Amino acid sequence: MAYFSIQGIQLTSLAKDFGTPLYVYDADKIREKISVLRGSFQGFPLSIKYACKANTNLAILRLMRANNVDLDVVSPQELELGLLAGYEGSQITFTPSGVDFTEIEFAVSKGAMVNLDNLSVLEKFGQAYGSSVPCLIRIKPHVFGGGNSKIMTAHPESKFGISIHQKEEILDIVGRYGMKVAGLHQHTGSDIKDGKTFQQAATALFDFAKDFKDLDIIDLGGGFKVPYSPEDPGVNMQEVGGMMSQAFLDFCAAYGRPLRLWIEPGKFLVSEAGTFLTQATVVKRDPVKTFLGINTGLNHLIRPMMYGSYHYIFNASNANDVEKESYRVVGNICETDTFSFDFEGNQNERALSIVKEGDIIAMANAGAYGFTMASHYNARFLPAEVLIDGGKARIIRVRETMEDLIRNQRD
Ligand SMILES: *Cc1c(COP(=O)(O)O)cnc(C)c1O
Numbered sequence: 001m002a003y004f005s006i007q008g009i010q011l012t013s014l015a016k017d018f019g020t021p022l023y024v025y026d027a028d029k030i031r032e033k034i035s036v037l038r039g040s041f042q043g044f045p046l047s048i049k050y051a052c053k054a055n056t057n058l059a060i061l062r063l064m065r066a067n068n069v070d071l072d073v074v075s076p077q078e079l080e081l082g083l084l085a086g087y088e089g090s091q092i093t094f095t096p097s098g099v100d101f102t103e104i105e106f107a108v109s110k111g112a113m114v115n116l117d118n119l120s121v122l123e124k125f126g127q128a129y130g131s132s133v134p135c136l137i138r139i140k141p142h143v144f145g146g147g148n149s150k151i152m153t154a155h156p157e158s159k160f161g162i163s164i165h166q167k168e169e170i171l172d173i174v175g176r177y178g179m180k181v182a183g184l185h186q187h188t189g190s191d192i193k194d195g196k197t198f199q200q201a202a203t204a205l206f207d208f209a210k211d212f213k214d215l216d217i218i219d220l221g222g223g224f225k226v227p228y229s230p231e232d233p234g235v236n237m238q239e240v241g242g243m244m245s246q247a248f249l250d251f252c253a254a255y256g257r258p259l260r261l262w263i264e265p266g267k268f269l270v271s272e273a274g275t276f277l278t279q280a281t282v283v284k285r286d287p288v289k290t291f292l293g294i295n296t297g298l299n300h301l302i303r304p305m306m307y308g309s310y311h312y313i314f315n316a317s318n319a320n321d322v323e324k325e326s327y328r329v330v331g332n333i334c335e336t337d338t339f340s341f342d343f344e345g346n347q348n349e350r351a352l353s354i355v356k357e358g359d360i361i362a363m364a365n366a367g368a369y370g371f372t373m374a375s376h377y378n379a380r381f382l383p384a385e386v387l388i389d390g391g392k393a394r395i396i397r398v399r400e401t402m403e404d405l406i407r408n409q410r411d
Pocket residue numbers: 051053054072074095187189190191221222223224264265266267268368
């Protein structure tokens with residue numbers, strides 16, 4: 001699965017031109033994923049609401065916008081980034097979790113649609129806007145789905161959404177304030193491959209929706225799993241999209257009129273488009289194991305340590321795939337910051353083409369939840385970002401300097 005170039009540009013020359021650590025994104029790959037998604041849902045107009053917490057670089061948001069992909073945001077700042085990227089407020093959905101009502105008011109003032117996820121905020125929304133501003137309601141369907149417990153969002157103990165068992169309370173509030181519920185939403189979790197999980201969640205939401213008479217929108221969320229290696233395939237989008245489409249059309253027929261279907265993929269659109277380029281700083285031949293140290297750490301890519309996530313790792317400076325050595329790939333942060341995990345979420349060793357210090361070590365699937373989860377821990381700079389489009393590489397976020405670390409500090 002190792003690849004040595006993107007759109008004809010060598011990874012090693014990207015590392016040389018822009019330095020490391022470096023996030024590199026392939027615009028063609030993002031466009032390809034958008035078209036796979038569109039092609040998988042048939043029989044009605046589909047709105048794709050990119051869950052932009054996966055990657056909020058303005059260049060990526062503009063690319064989405066140019067391809068008629070709307071936005072799902074989870075903070076006022078993501079909303080502002082969307083507006084800066086050229087979106088209209090009405091193309092943005094705000095799906096926060098347990099936020100202060102001032103954030104909701106801000107989103108409404110920008111014309112964004114708001115997704116309400118608890119009874120308290122539903123009540124406040126009713127008091128503030130009555131029937132004048134339509135809203136969406138996020139339902140927790142009590143469905144288990146997601147790559148691991150930290151990324152499951154619809155099971156009974158999840159903090160997200162209003163429990164499907166609180167329909168009476170919801171209807172009571174909606175009735176009291178004459179609220180216009182334009183849509184119902186659910187998002188099951190992330191890294192979901194099994195079509196049955198999507199089906200269960202959709203069925204629960206459709207069943208719930210029968211009692212809401214003003215609906216225009218059904219929002220089935222995101223969470224479509226991407227492939228992390230050839231042995232670990234992603235969701236069969238054609239199959240899952242076809243199944244969800246049919247279930248949606250059946251629901252519309254029963255509901256009595258056509259509605260609009262929204263989905264909110266994050267990872268599916270951008271994960272595979274990203275490659276994280278780092279440099280080997282040390283090969284440490286310890287009596288117990290051989291460590292490969294690289295010039296980055298969990299401050300720049302936290303998914304392995306946070307979720308036990310698998311990233312395919314390869315030596316971009318050595319194409320010899322016969323002579324290999326096993327390394328535990330680790331970062332340079334003063335924490336245990338291992339990058340090499342197996343599919344069960346355990347730290348492991350990876351067979352890489354023999355590494356010399358200075359070689360470029362690449363990680364795949366770095367386009368989603370990579371840069372956006374990066375921090376300044378250990379007072380290190382954030383990585384730079386590059387977008388490759390039309391066979392050309394351009395910098396879309398410059399490397400930081402000391403000035404960035406101290407800008408907001410005061411004596
Ligand atoms: C994070 C999130 C998504 C996207 O999840 P992916 O696994 O990246 O597809 C979609 N909807 C909501 C509400 C989210 O919070």
